[in-house]
Amino acid sequence: MSNASLKSAAVGDTLPELKFGPISRTTLALYAGASGDHNPAHIDIDFAKKAGLPDVFAHGMLSFGVLTRVVTAWAGIGQLRECGARFVSITQVHDLITCKGTVTERLEADGEPRARIAVVATAQDGRETLVGDAVVALV
Amino acid sequence: MSDPTPENPRGIFDRSTKGAALEPVPVQIERGRIRFFAQVLGEADPIHSDLDAARAAGHPDLVAPPSFFVVAEAAATEERRQRGKPGAMDLVKCDFRYLLHGDERYFYHAPIYAGEEVQHSTRVLDFYDKKGGAMEFVTFESTLSHPERGVLVRSQRTLLHRLPELKS
Secondary structure, eight states, rough: OOHHHHTTTTTOOOOOEEEOOOOOOOOOHHHHHHHHHOOOOGGGGGHHTTTTOOOOBBBBHHHHHHHHHHHHHOOGGGGEEEEEEEESSBBBTOEEEEEEEEEEEEETTTTTTEEEEEHHHHEETTTTTEEEEEEEEEO | OOOOOOOOOTOSOOOOTOOOEEEEEEEEEEHHHHHHHHHHHTOGGGTTTTTHHHHHTTSSSOBTTTHHHHHHHHHHHEEETTTTTTHHHTEEEEETTTTTEEEEEEEEOOBTTOOEEEEEEEEEEEEEEEEGEEEEEEEEEEEETTTTTTTEEEEEEEEEEEEEOOOO
């Protein structure tokens, strides 16, 4: 997005969405290696079963990383001031995740105009997995 | 309203670590780690993978994606382990069998670039329970700082245990 159109961002504007998945076990192995998060609950089905889980499950931060892409693709990484999300349900292997953003507020902070963007990740069955918000500078 | 955090008989976290701060450790920000992380996330912007593109966009080197904090933090944990010190999750006694990530938030002050050495610090903020003690939570605050550029990113994180029933 050009800086001119960023300045005119209005409440209700939607950001171009991103889809990723279906999440494979390879993706989880690669994310474990790339992130350094080696929690076996994400990569070792024997460990997961021993812990009483039906299967390994995706790192929440994998979806978080794609949510931030929605925001930075629209506003630019240099404009990102804050980003946070709650992990509201478990992202399962084979889930197809859609990441969306919507402008919910225009505000002024640290001497610059900013926008708050509600972000949400949703699985193919409508289940929300991550719900959060980001703040970007409109400059 | 200043009740101390009550002990949860099912709890696993070591609540005596409330307020504890881990010794800051240095972390090298490596080009290859930024590239690999960006690739796994499907980052399309070449400032994360192509040095010429990053420089053409005015950056001194590859730019870390917004959630690269986790990579730097894992490197900090490894650095602490090599020094014989616990990482944050070791300190509070996380049990991976029951562990979930509750939330994560970043406050961005300045970019993280490949080739830099930054300092990682973490503090254990608090413990609390929900659902009658079936879930217990811990909150952390962490920073990545550059010796000249100051705090680059601050993070807030909640982890939780879904606790097993007590054996009677």
